[in-house]
Amino acid sequence: MAIEHLARATYATLPWKNGRGETDEIYLSPPGGSREDFEVRISSAPIIEDGAFSSFPGAERVITLIEGEELDLDFGDSRHRLLPFAPFRFDTGLAPTGRPVKGAVRVFNVMASRQCWHHAAQQVLAGPGSHEIPPDDLVVVFSVSGSWSLDTTTRGALRLAERDTVILREEAAALRASDGGRKARALVLRLRSAVALQGL
Incomplete structure (x- = not known):
């Protein structure tokens, strides 16, 4: 992780x-x-x-x-x-x-x-509220607007300012818009290992 x-x-x-x-x-x-x-x-x-x-x-x-x-x-x-x-x-x-x-x-x-990774899913998240992010091979979290709190098991809470990025590898997290966050938006993109997929 x-x-x-x-x-x-x-x-x-x-x-x-x-x-x-x-x-x-x-x-x-x-x-x-x-x-x-x-x-x-x-x-x-x-x-x-x-x-x-x-x-x-x-x-x-x-x-x-x-x-x-x-x-x-x-x-x-x-x-x-x-x-x-x-x-x-x-x-x-x-x-x-x-x-x-x-x-x-x-x-x-x-x-x-393509030799290394497969794009698995893309999400656009909006505040307010909390969004669960299940673990995956690689997850990209990008704060488009507003500020967010990313709660992780191994590092606790991380604060994401506008246009900050977090890379998660096999790590679950919860993303929550800070300060109400009604105009907050974030992108979450998932990548899967191409090598692992070939072995399925």
């Missing part, structure tokens, strides 16, 4: 692979990995104008619109309109063109190597 609490202030701001913008790199696994060679990469980025996404062959991406109204993803032979808090999964080797429809947007991305 393991828990990593990643505060927003610790994120690295890097240029996009294609040079057309910047991204906040939140998490990269394994240690010493790169944007060309990773098992899991988590990031958040503003998109202010039309532009092609960077290609990451061999990985699946779950993208969620967390600010702004609409983002069109043009894959050439198909399109998908991304709406707020509606996670969308695709092969990130396809590198669609992103087109903000009604002004600038911000997205949250979780990319995972």
Whole structure:
């Protein structure tokens, strides 16, 4: 079991692979990995104008619109309109063109190597109230807005400020919006080990 609490202030701001913008790199696994060679990469980025996404062959991406109204993803032979808090999964080797429809947007991305991980589920949680998070191989908890308290067995309560991230490995938790939290939102994404799934 393991828990990593990643505060927003610790994120690295890097240029996009294609040079057309910047991204906040939140998490990269394994240690010493790169944007060309990773098992899991988590990031958040503003998109202010039309532009092609960077290609990451061999990985699946779950993208969620967390600010702004609409983002069109043009894959050439198909399109998908991304709406707020509606996670969308695709092969990130396809590198669609992103087109903000009604002004600038911000997205949250979780990319995972298909050889190592399988995207199992995505949830959007809202305050007030408490949400149980059962253990899984790897769980990503991202505080989109408001503040949250994450109660864990091994580390007790962790306070998540806006845009903080917690990585849980085989650890159960309970997520509760702080201070009433009627405008609080959080994302929870689950990854399963591809090796373990192959053994089933």
